[in-house]
Amino acid sequence: MKFLHISDLHIGKRVNEFSMIEDQKYILRQIKEIALEKQVDAVMIAGDIYDKPVPSAEAVQLFDQFLTGLADCGKKVFAVSGNHDSAERIAFGAQLMSSREVYVSPVYDGEVRCVTCQDAYGELCIWLLPFIRPAVVRHAWRKVTEGISIGKKDAGTKQDLAQEDDVETVETYQDALQFVVSHMPVDASKRNILVAHQFVTGASRCESEEVSVGGLDQIGAEVFDVFDYVALGHIHSPQHIERETLRYCGTPLKYSFSEAEQKKEIKEKGDIFIEKVPLKPLRDLRKIRGTYSGTDVERVFMRA
Numbered sequence: 510m511k512f513l514h515i516s517d518l519h520i521g522k523r524v525n526e527f528s529m530i531e532d533q534k535y536i537l538r539q540i541k542e543i544a545l546e547k548q549v550d551a552v553m554i555a556g557d558i559y560d561k562p563v564p565s566a567e568a569v570q571l572f573d574q575f576l577t578g579l580a581d582c583g584k585k586v587f588a589v590s591g592n593h594d595s596a597e598r599i600a601f602g603a604q605l606m607s608s609r610e611v612y613v614s615p616v617y618d619g620e621v622r623c624v625t626c627q628d629a630y631g632e633l634c635i636w637l638l639p640f641i642r643p644a645v646v647r648h649a650w651r652k653v654t655e656g657i658s659i660g661k662k663d664a665g666t667k668q669d670l671a672q673e674d675d676v677e678t679v680e681t682y683q684d685a686l687q688f689v690v691s692h693m694p695v696d697a698s699k700r701n702i703l704v705a706h707q708f709v710t711g712a713s714r715c716e717s718e719e720v721s722v723g724g725l726d727q728i729g730a731e732v733f734d735v736f737d738y739v740a741l742g743h744i745h746s747p748q749h750i751e752r753e754t755l756r757y758c759g760t761p762l763k764y765s766f767s768e769a770e771q772k773k774e775i776k777e778k779g780d781i782f783i784e785k786v787p788l789k790p791l792r793d794l795r796k797i798r799g800t801y802s803g804t805d806v807e808r809v810f811m812r813a
Contacts, residue, residue, distance in 0.1 A: 556591025
């Protein structure tokens with residue numbers, strides 16, 4: 510199968526109080542055109558779909574149009590919520606959307622959603638992990654050990670699940686991801702793709718990203734060793750960490766002046782092959798250096 514990997518759309522974002530919605534409409538149309546031109550089977554969206562947990566009506570409408578356009582063209586969609594998103598809002602209508610092969614991550618309740626696809630090479634497992642914090646993992650697994658996990662028909666025995674004492678040792682993001690991945694029934698004999706939204710140690714950040722004090726949100730790349738490809742979101746500059754298949758695709762648009770020199774890309778993944786596809790924005794973000802004296806701004810104020 511062939512995939513497009515995108516992330517950090519931040520639909521509805523304003524940069525220096527300037528609305529980016531028209532630029533986002535333009536770039537999402539371009540992404541759809543690339544999906545058609547490259548004949549991809551699916552689009553992976555690795556979190557931060559919206560810029561705010563409660564997005565504007567205009568932002569929701571734009572994303573709805575984007576998803577509908579991809580589904581109408583026969584493209585599967587695999588999306589997870591990021592730290593800017595509301596996991597509950599992203600998960601709304603998930604069962605209904607699945608009928609159109611648009612798959613979104615549910616709110617984390619101790620299980621990670623897996624969608625199995627079939628191609629000429631056999632089964633391909635796509636895991637949808639929303640952005641998680643240590644407190645989310647502890648809360649979810651306390652419910653699991655009590656046998657009341659939402660969505661489980663049978664919570665199973667405590668021997669089959671995590672012990673409550675184990676859950677209480679989850680304090681850092683590293684602990685949380687190790688705990689979550691270790692309890693995912695990943696079959697290493699099959700091809701496994703993870704779509705996630707976390708900060709992997711060694712990634713280069715931009716000023717438009719949220720930063721945790723002391724780097725508490727950092728996760729070692731080794732946590733993801735069981736996956737053949739990890740489609741990451743959260744970091745705004747395109748890069749890979751330790752291996753080519755542990756990759757951030759970056760944002761499709763520049764959302765801060767620290768990103769003004771970057772070339773934004775999306776990633777296309779075949780069996781092993783990864784191709785970088787450049788995006789062309791409606792309007793570019795540039796830095797202009799100089800003194801205030803003699804600028805057009807000064808002349809405007811003087812005329813006023």
